[in-house]
Amino acid sequence: MRKDIHPDYDYVVFRDVSCGETFRIRSTCTSTETIVWQDGKTYPLINLDISSASHPVYTGQQQQNKSEGRVAQFKQRYGKA
Template identity: 35%
Template sequence: MKEKIHPKYEACKVSCACGNTFESGSVQKELKVDVCSACHPFYTGQQRTAAARGRIEQFNKRYGK
């Protein structure tokens, strides 16, 4: 690797739209993200219920009253 051409990699503060903050590594000092592991449906377990809810509504639309 060539010397003195790479940006400095250091600790950064990551802020999510939900209010969660945590430390990570980046070339930037601060990052702002829309979704993190605390609010993403895949990590919170809401993905499975949301998918089932859609299938139930689809079933009721076709065969329900």
Template identity: 45%
Template structure:
């Protein structure tokens, strides 16, 4: 392997700001803050706006945008009014 081309991975604590969920994984993300873990370690802290714990797609709370039916049904509803005139 070539020297000096691979990133330096280290353990980083990611925190979801919307619900406080924390997880630790190896990353090369740049951080400015650190956090004290329960086991006494100090890890770099990376703050997230959303994670798999709060994103609607992963939590199952995603709403369907298409509530009126399919494209054909929308077409029929739209032009049924003009055909009746």
């Protein structure tokens, strides 16, 4: 590989602002905000609106909404028996 053409690839902390979950992974993203991680080191901080910790598909809330919709649809179709 050629030198000095690739972005820096280092640890970055991502924070899901909807649930407060944080996780550290390697990324090319950069930020001016920083945070002190559990290991005592300072890393760039990227705030996310949604992640797998709060997304309905990954938390199981989407399946619950589907089943609630099916029950309501059944009651509407067949009435209160």
